[in-house]
Amino acid sequence: MRISEMSPDHKPTNHESQSQTLEEIETLIKQSETLTPINPTLPKISANLQTTLARLTSLSPLSKQSKLQIWKLSYRLWNACVDLSNSIEIKPTSSSTSIDEAKGRTQIGEEQAKLRQVSADLLFLAGDVEGIPSPCIKAASFFYKTGLIWHDLGKFELAANCYERAMGLSSKIEVDQVSDIGEQRLLLDLNIARARTAWEISERNVAITLLNRSKNLLFTSAESYTLLANQYLTFGKLVLSKNEASMIGESLKLMNECLDLCEKGLLRIARMPNHQLGLKTVKSKCLRFMAAAHLQGEEYESVLKCIKVLREEVGGGDNHPCLPVLAMKAWLGLKRYKEAEKELRGMVVNKGIPEAIWVSAVESYFQEVGVAGAETAKGLFLGLLGRCHVSAGAAVRVAQKVAGGGGGEGSRVRAKVAAELVSDERVVALFDENAVANERTAMHAVLWNCGADHFRVKDYETGAEMFEKSMLYVPHNVENKILRAKCFRVLCLCYLGLSQLDQAQEYINEADKLHPNIACAFLKFKIYLQKNNIDGAINQMQSMSSCLDFTPDFFILSAHEAIASQALPVTIASLSNLLNFYSPRKSMPTPQVVVLRTLITVLSRDPGNEDQVLKFTKLARTRMFDLGTEEFFGKGEVGRREQNWFSVNSWNIGTRIGREKKYDICAELLELASDFYGVTEDNQVMVCKSLILSVSAMIAVEKQRNIPLQDSEVKHAIEMLDKAGKILATISYGTKLADDPTTVEPNFFFVYIFNSYDLRGRQSDSNEHQLHLIKNLASSKICTPQYLLHMGLTALKGPRPNMEVADYALNTSLSTLLSSPSPNYKTIAIILRKLIGFVGFKKGDGDDEVYSVYKQAYQIMVGLKAGEYPSEEGKWLAMTAWNRAAMPVRLGQIGIARRWMKIGLDMSQHVSDMGAFKDCMEEFLAGFEKKFEAHDDGCT
DSSP states (O other), X not given: OOGGGSOOOOOXXXXXXXXXXXXXXXXXXHHHHTOOSSOTTHHHHHHHHHXXXXXXXXXXXXXXXXXXXXXXHHHHHHHHHHHHHXXXXXXXXXXXXXXXXXXXXXXXXXXXHHHHHHHHHHXXXXXXXXXXXXXXXXXXXXXXXXXXXXXXXXXXXXHHHHXXXXXXXXXXXXXXXXXXXXXXXXXXXXXXXXHHHHHXXXXXXHHHHHHHHHGGGOOSOHHHHHHHHHHHHHHHHHHHTTOOGGGHHHHHHHHHHHHHHHHHHHHHTOOSHHHHHHHHHHHHHHHHHHXXXXXXXXXXXXXXXXXHHHHHTGGGOOXXXXXXXXXXXXXXXXXXXXXXXXXXXXHHHOTTSOHHHHHHHHHHHHHHHGGGGHHHHHHHHHHHHHHSOOOHHHHHHHHHHHHOOSOSHHHHHHHHHHHHHHTSHHHHHTTOSGGGHHHHHHHHHHHHHHHHHHXXXXXXXXXXXXXXXXXXXXXXXXXXXXXXXXXXXXXHHHHHHTTOHHHHHHHHHHHHHHOOOHHHHHHHHHHHHHTTOHHHHHHHHHHGGGSTTOOTHHHHHHHHHHHHTTOHHHHHHHHHHHHTTOOTXXXXXXXXXXXXXXXXXXXXXXXXXXXXXXXXXXXXXXHHHHHOHHXXXXXXXXXXXXXXXXXXXXXXXXXXXXHTTOHHHHHHHHHHHHHHHTTSGGGXXXXXXXXXXXXXXXXXXXXXXXXXXXXXXXXXXXXXXXXXXXXXXXXXXXXXXXXXXXXXXXXXHHHHHXXXXXXXXXXXXXXXXXXXXXXXXXXXXXXXXXXXHHHHHHHHSSSSOOHHHHHHHHHHHHHHHHTSSSOOHHHHHHHHHHHHXXXXXXXXXXXXXXXXXXXXXXXXXXXXXXXXXXXXXXXXXXXXHHHTTHHHHHHTOHHHHHHHHHHHHHHHTTSTTOHHHXXXXXXHHHHHHHHTTXXXXXXX
């Protein structure tokens, strides 16, 4: 075959392509006509239609036949969407609707909007078609309705696009030439819808501009004025709902536009009553919202003007339920309470006012008027009960507003009025049904909270009244038994606060019958305390441990209550019982050391409790040794303070009762103090002093009771002194300084020596130890002649005198005194007298050692001023020395006699007031010398 004979490829013409594309669109539309509310193929149809439409758009220009077919297909698709929408609305939703089905409904709503968009685009593509009247209006109508659907779906940008295209189509028509009411309505609706969408996308100026343009689209129908006025009102309400003071003016401006349109419509168009109804309704609503806006702006006079117009002019008088509320609030704002009360009372008479609005009005009135309006609120509410059914919820709201809270005289008055309100039989009857169980609980809570507020400010009388009224709303059944018991317990507390103890006892007994627990037991304990029944309080406290919900905390609370009531025996019993609950590994709310400290503090208040103080202080020491110092006292600074308290307290009480001569307890407390002080190395001085004084107290007990210490007690005392001695060897002596913990007063060292001497003297090998102690004392820096004199005198006394110690102590004391720049001759005289007696006892009256003491005394007296040496002691020395010559004279020991008489006479020369004695002595000695002048000393 020749190439020229071959037929070329057939290329379709533009007309053929349009036909094929329209066939595809028709096929897709047929599919859409079979759609159901839940159909997963729907998104594919809309997408395919949009693709095919785009291809058809590229095949322009369209033939007349194609345009006509497009119009038909557009309407078919639109009608399919209408059917689909109707089927969605007909099919009801329920709570059992699945999540997938709910998603499907949302999806179908968006996809049918896309199908409508395609339908409108088809009309727009077809444009003018011969034989179809007003094609632009019809296409604009499709875009307008599609925009409404996008708006409802929240797709405001898509809605605005549809409205703009509809506006573009309608702009080709002269408004003045449109005579069809439907077309006129479309132009107005389109403008209003476009304004609504602009408002939603925050283009408020555009929205208001569009509404203002819509005034040019009003036609001779009251409905058109109503539509536009209502839209102005809607925008005004939206602005007012922002609750911003700066927006009130804008809101009122929009509402004034609404009001102006209503008045113009009524004046120009709506002459028939049935035509005026819509405009009057909008006008009435607009005036109400204007009144609300003025109220929000606190322009109370303007509020009343709006209400006056509503009541007198609009439709023969507007009786909307909100008007009395607005009027009442305006009168309240003007402080004209009588007029406000009149409005409120008028609401009671008006049966058309819903309960919620009335209750809200009461709340507003009471909030402004306060206490002065409490009686009014009560009376009005009871009046409302008489004219219609009032819900339990309303009663709760009114009671809550009237009761208020807090304290003070005003609050007390409000609570009293609330109590009268809630105790009214009609109000109580509202809560009888099981259906209002929640409201009954709410009323109980209102009254309970009010009572609690007054209880907190110690207004127990009002609190008790409110708690009693709250029990009116607690059913008498098993389920509420615990709640009733709780009410009885709190009433017991109120009457305790009022000191009406019998009433309190009655309430707590009722609570105990309903629900016995630790709270009831504790309140009974408080009543016993208030009645000053000590034995009853102690028995009640002890019985608390048998309660199922008992915890040791209640013994602590009992102790606090007893302290507040000055019932010290109860406090002591409570804390003593609490100590029984402590064990080494048991966790307790209060540390054991705190309980013991508190107990000892309380016991210390009574001077007769020293034995109990000693008992619990011993227990503290035992627990300290058993648990360890950190475990018992605590760690860080807290533990240091606790340890210091027990140390100082034991010392202070021990020294105090020592001064009261209760030496047995004193000795034990001071020994305990040494143990507490010994916890740290910083208190060794106090450990030493406590040990020394404790031993001193033990020796004092022996003397007080005249019962010798047992060998074991002596041994223990010596051990304590040995421990003190070791500490004394490491510290210095001197005046005690507040910031020097290493210094001890000298008298403590002497007491240590004295006690050690005493106790060592009771042992078989005592002499050597005692002499060693005295020599230590003599060699110490703190030694004084008085200390040595005292020790010397002590060594001479008692059942076990130590002559060696006495000799050393007295002679050392004398030497020390004589070496002083200003000797104390009174003390010297005492030592000399004791030495004379001691040596004479040991050696005999004629011994030279006695004479040497007198000789030493004479040498001391020589050179002293008159009266410097005690005259009585001087007389004693002179007379005793003279008298010592008597025995040698009788024995014929002339020399010895002469020596004693001579030294006696010599001493008398230095003693005043011995004139007569001295003369006699001189005369006798002269005669004695003459008689025995031939005898030498020592001759018989």
